[in-house]
Amino acid sequence: MEHFHVPEFETVPLYIFTESYGGKMGARFAQALSKLSPTLRHSGSPQAVQQKKVRCQLAGLVMGDSWISPVDAVMSWGPYLYATSLVDSAGEGAIDNKTAEVAAAVKNGKMADSTKLWAEAEGLVETVTNGVNFYNILKTPARGNASVHHNHVLSVMASRNTYRLKSPELEYLYNHHVGLLSKDLSKLMNGPIRDKLKVIPVNITWGGQSKHVFEALSEDFMNPVVKNVEMLLNTTSLKVVVYNGQLDLIVSTPGAQKWVENMHWAGTKQWVQSSRKPMVDSDGGTVAFSKSFKNFTFYWILDAGHMVPLDAGDVAMRVMEEIVGTKK
Structure with missing residues (x-):
């Protein structure tokens, strides 16, 4: 761990930038770190601040297309898909009924069941939309229609001899959102x-x-962290930022x-x-x-999906510069 102890960074403003599920974890990390940072104005837990356990200049939390309120996310699927012509009223109704089951499971504290029901809701969405791209609704699904995509996922699952998750729903979700999409990122990180x-x-x-991480977090998956965000806003001076891609379905x-x-913020x-306030490009077109x-x-990022830095890199850079104060 000594490699990660860099004293010169102690005086550099620290911003926690996150994407997707990282936003959920980032909200919790920021809350914990805010209580241990001696440089942050904090109206709660003053003793923890005085302990000065973490020497850093914590400055902000940025959550991109983040899984902060899972129920609000899934309950929006039906109306959002209907408004974008991807389902008709019957399809919207079917999705609404299934996502209501997800919400009920969360309300009743059945967290493992809620994650499985979320998987079922995703499967239903794929069926009624003929394989919509969850990451960007205007992008062609990577593997054709829903049945072809489903069969491809199953074939990938069957071809792997590695650790298998305990439930088929989790196995499917992992391969759908992590396994099939991680090849390029793994190559980058390990290279x-x-x-x-x-x-x-x-x-x-x-x-x-x-x-293993995916499985360990399965019962926590549908838990919200809105209260963590509220705490940061109500008790600290941190910059708290949310940005979301216009074409994202997942969130x-x-x-x-x-x-x-x-x-619940004042x-x-x-x-x-x-x-x-609009953000425009060099041609005067609105980009956010x-x-x-x-x-x-809160930033509304136009013409971008779940992965804003990938879909709208220039805009994401401008947003980052605005947040950290390096805008030229």
């Missing part, structure tokens, strides 16, 4: 990034534990707006009533909108 860092032991493989923008607009009403009040900002 150029490993070579650049020069500190990773040869017996450690990036992503090698992902299946749709309407779903993200739902939990944001219902936050500034929620004022934020809702604030005006949006933002709305801020005090230390909270």
